[in-house]
Amino acid sequence: xxxxxxxxxxxxxxxxxxxxxxxxxxxxxxxxxxxxxxxxxxxxxxxxxxxxxxxxxxxxxxxxxxxxxx
Amino acid sequence: xxxxxxxxxxxxxxxxxxxxxxxxxxxxxxxxxxxxxxxxxxxxxxxxxxxxxxxxxxxxxxxxxxxxxxxxxxxxxxxxxxxxxxxxxxxxxxxxxxxxxxxxxxxxxxxxxxxxxxxxxxxxxxxxxxxxxxxxxxxxxxxxxxxxxxxxxxxxxxxxxxxxxxxxxxxxxxxxxxxxxxxxxxxxxxxxxxxxxxxxxxxxxxxxxxxxxxxxxxxxxxxxxxxxxxxxxxxxxxxxxxxxxxxxxxxxx
Numbered sequence: 001x002x003x004x005x006x007x008x009x010x011x012x013x014x015x016x017x018x019x020x021x022x023x024x025x026x027x028x029x030x031x032x033x034x035x036x037x038x039x040x041x042x043x044x045x046x047x048x049x050x051x052x053x054x055x056x057x058x059x060x061x062x063x064x065x066x067x068x069x070x
Numbered sequence: 071x072x073x074x075x076x077x078x079x080x081x082x083x084x085x086x087x088x089x090x091x092x093x094x095x096x097x098x099x100x101x102x103x104x105x106x107x108x109x110x111x112x113x114x115x116x117x118x119x120x121x122x123x124x125x126x127x128x129x130x131x132x133x134x135x136x137x138x139x140x141x142x143x144x145x146x147x148x149x150x151x152x153x154x155x156x157x158x159x160x161x162x163x164x165x166x167x168x169x170x171x172x173x174x175x176x177x178x179x180x181x182x183x184x185x186x187x188x189x190x191x192x193x194x195x196x197x198x199x200x201x202x203x204x205x206x207x208x209x210x211x212x213x214x215x216x217x218x219x220x221x222x223x224x225x226x227x228x229x230x231x232x233x234x235x236x237x238x239x240x241x242x243x244x245x246x247x248x249x250x251x252x253x254x255x256x257x258x259x260x261x262x263x264x265x266x267x268x269x270x271x272x273x274x275x276x277x278x279x280x281x282x283x284x285x286x287x288x289x290x291x292x293x294x295x296x297x298x299x300x301x302x303x304x305x306x307x308x309x310x311x312x313x314x315x316x317x318x319x320x321x322x323x
């Protein structure tokens with residue numbers, strides 16, 4: 001059961017992947033699909049997000065919003 | 071399940087409103103974006119959005135004024151510390167920061183940098199060091215490492231022919247006008263948090279009229295270095311940090 005959740009602004013994501021090694025639970029990965037700019041955007045892979053916000057803190061474009069259940 | 075969690079009361083992190091809604095023009099994975107965001111977060115946390123004036127440089131960050139939701143001025147190439155001096159002297163109650171890259175601050179703007187730091191202007195200087203001229207196409211900069219390949223040093227920087235890389239941060243740390251000189255990086259979550267604390271300190275120092283607070287951010291340039299963003303961060307850790315070690319160089323009480 002996920003304790004956290006992230007919302008990704010797909011159109012703003014540039015697919016740099018800097019957030020992927022920052023995630024402790026391997027929740028996120030680049031999609032095979034692309035956004036309107038042609039970038040493979042970030043997507044959530046599984047249900048083990050803990051809402052630590054590491055991905056959002058290293059994101060150069062600030063595309064990730066993080067929520068954590070209290 | 072995640073729909074139950076995505077509620078306003080569970081919000082942990084969101085993009086700060088001190089950044090505009092524009093998508094930044096920086097290359098994917100560039101440290102400029104991260105640094106912009108943490109500077110904006112510091113401004114938001116201190117509640118000084120209406121009292122802050124930023125100085126944009128020439129270089130990759132030339133369009134910084136499109137991304138910060140604060141008043142900004144654009145300086146001539148390298149002259150951001152001189153313009154910051156003028157703004158701060160005219161508006162001493164305002165928080166003034168300059169934001170420059172290594173080609174701007176450590177090459178064409180060396181004189182302005184050193185003299186503003188030596189005069190002890192009460193400003194915050196943010197310095198992004200990626201060891202290359204990013205915007206113009208990856209040419210060698212004063213900060214380029216020995217043996218590092220760039221467009222104008224295709225066989226690597228040869229010290230005998232091209233001179234030594236410049237540690238401008240070490241130089242300004244020796245000047246009496248600086249109160250806080252530090253070197254940070256932004257490629258892991260822990261380093262971003264640390265860098266944000268350093269930038270917060272650099273802005274807080276302006277309240278006490280202490281002099282120049284100088285924050286160097288060792289950053290990547292994955293386009294100029296011709297690497298993927300993740301590989302560029304790895305290269306930064308292995309090579310840049312050996313020559314540009316992280317930490318505080320000067321903290322005056």
